[in-house]
Amino acid sequence: MTKDVIALTERMPDPLSVLAGLLAGGPDLRVETTGEGAVVQLCDDEGRPLVSVEVPLMLQVPGEAARLLGAGAEPSGDGPAWWVEARAAVGVPQAEQLAGAFAARLTMLLGGRVWPPDAPGTVGAACPVDVSGVTAVPVPAAAQPAVDMLTDKVAVVLQDRPVVPMTSWLTEALRAALESDRTLQIVTPPHCRLSLPTRMLLESTSSRWVVQDERCGYYDGLTGAVLSWQDDAFSPDRDENGETPVADAFEEVTPTGERQLIVSFRTLHRPTADLVLGGALEAAWQALTGAPPAGWGTSEPAGLAWSRRQLTDLAYERAPRSTWTVAVGTPDRPAVATLRVIRTTEGVEEDVTLTLGYGPGEEPALEALPGLADELVTRYGLKTMMCQLREARRDLSAPPRFEHPPLPYAFVLGPAEVREAGIDTARRTPLKGRPVQLGHSARPGFYYPVGDGETVESWTALGQLVRHLRGMPSA
Template identity: 85%
Template sequence: MTKDVIALTERMPDALSVLAGLLAGGPDLRVDTTGEGAVVQLCDGEGRPLVSIEVPLMLRVPGEAARLLGPGAEPSGDGPAYWVEARAAAGVPQAERLAGAFAARLTMLLGGRVWPPDAPGTVGAASPVDISGITAVPVPAAAQPAVDMLTDQAAVVLQDRPVVPMTSWLSEALRATVESDRSLQIVTPPHCRLSLPTSMLLESTPARWVVQDERCGYYDGLTGAVLTWEDDAFRPDRDASGETPVADAFTEVRPTGERQLIVSFRTQHPPAADLVLGGALETAWQALTGAPPAGWGTSEPAGLTWSRRQLTELAYARAPRPTWTVVVGTPDRPAVATLRVTRTPEGVEEDVTLTVGYGPGEKPALEALPGLAGELVTRHGLTTMLCQLRAARRDLSAPPHFEHPPLPYAYVLGPAEVREAGRDTAGRTPLKENPVQLGPSARPGYYYPLGDGETAESWTALEQLMRHLRGAPPA
């Protein structure tokens, strides 16, 4: 099922090195471009793509290749690496050999490594791949380079890598399927995991993670529902009683002692010419990890060094369209955030979800939350914030088995929401613990402790608080 081959080079690919890679199939293959020139394709004699190659991405962030591809993926050398991804057409055996030979040729010329290291075509890459008789399948007009099969109901993507990231072409496939009222369905073997941004986007869109299991066939990697191929898409299977069974593989869970702290917040800024975005996220990152973010990007891998100025320039250039970005930390303290910037009638809104991973024996930075909430209220226009804990992987990837949902730990209201709820209502609640007032008394915010974040009682506390703030009678 492995169709992706990645060259991680030590030097920047130039026109000659890319041309040498493209000649892996000899001079008879056609070369085409798509995606406004962002993707180069090796095509058969009929112009149908065999290998799609994305423009090189500079990785300035240490550990980013290892986060997505596993230990040992990083090229040696002190400078930045260059990530060049080649995707072979499904169902064409020689296509993967072409992708492997292309990647191997780049690393021969520029230094670096190929992932996976045993990809077909990497041995003997100096000689062209035999392409006699090779023919690609026709590509539907609406298909993206990442899509292996397109139906009226779904776009199916086959993936086999340690972590499935939200790459630029996977995000483009997701956008295209949403616009065409299809479901994006990512099919993987059971040893694959999803990156945090990928799992978050799949949960919030008409998409599905399909895990191929030798016992039940297929199941949903996020819910465990057994799936079947029906009406041109993977759908929940039904037993004799009409219920959807849960795959046994999904319920096989062993506690590891790993945990995640999830902090989701929204800020609102009035429109101003000197507005610089990302300050609230940077403040939260510093408070919870002891360091600022390491890198960011509009897809994974996140190759750019963290820069609030560049983030602001990108969001400004894309306005009034929203801007979605992923932000990453350093390997010693796993942390990943998604940041969505939206232009609203009131100004500019930042919607952030920051997740920090902890191993067995490591204590989440819970004591920093009240102080962080106060700083976000007074300096960064906080509207709301929810802090949660969950038992889940330290590396923040999502495995294809059950993980306990997060439990609320604290909730925060900013001054505008306090004014809307009424100061007396916001300051006096039915919770066991009194709220902590934040910011100036003239425009206060409130921090509401909800429990220890380890029992379901915290959900009850959050529900009571929400009903109280909305003015609803107690349940």
């Protein structure tokens, strides 16, 4: 299904090595650029792209290639690797061979590995691929290099990877789709999973994950709804009662004992000249894993070593637009966070969702949550924080199967929100347990235990708390 080929090289691709790769189709193919020079395309005689190659991305973070491509994908050596992604035009067999030959040539010159290792064109890559007479499918004007089909309603992307990451390709495709009043639909076979950032962005928009299963056709990988192609988009199917059935494959779930701890919080800072962002995220990571984040980036793979200064510089350059980034941990303690920096009339907000994975027998770091809440209130301008637990994969990827929704464990209110609710109201709640006071006594915050994160009664307690803080009558 996918036509993606990735070269993971041990040395930095230089112009000569990239040129050697581009000559995999011989000297007669046209070379074009798009995306303000960030994407190089090998095109047919009419200028239509056969292969699109993105600018090399340096991976300074150990384990990123394995997290997204599977064990064995990492190049040998202790230094950084370079991730070079080539995407072939769908429906043109020679294009996939061309992409494979391009990647194989890079690794022949620079060392490293090609993913997938059996990609067409990787054998005999020294000889040019015969593309004489090959014609690519015309590309609609609104299409992006990652888009395989475009209609008036949707942009469709075909993928077949162990994990579908939120690459710069997909980020751009999602942005372009939303700006053109379309939705993004990612189509995969049933063995694929979504990375955490990809799942979160799809859930936060009207986009859809379409799973193609030989047994039951198409279904939504996040909801299980049976889908069919109708009116130029994948949409929920209806039975004779007008209801959408759930695919049998979606309900084939085997408990594994794996869990995830989800900590979502928002902080507010005054926009001072010496403001350095990322401190709250780093504090949360340190409290829950014993170490800071390993890396970050504006897409996946997150190839940059963690740096609050670089994060701040990027957000400053993009202001007043918001900045969305990903942070990742080390392979021994799976952790992924998304961070959005937003400039508001009140100041600079950081919206963070940090998720940590635990296997059977591993205990989530729940005892660290009150201390973390106190640090965020005292030092980082915490507004609110929600802590949740769920039964889900330790590696944090999302399979096309039913997963239990997260259950609340604790809720935190920062000083400004306490003042808005009223300190007496915030201190005296209908919950069984007393809240833990945080920060300075003159401007306190409160940590509210709302349950064990394992039973649905946690939602009842949270609902009672929220209604109380808002001054609403109990249900």
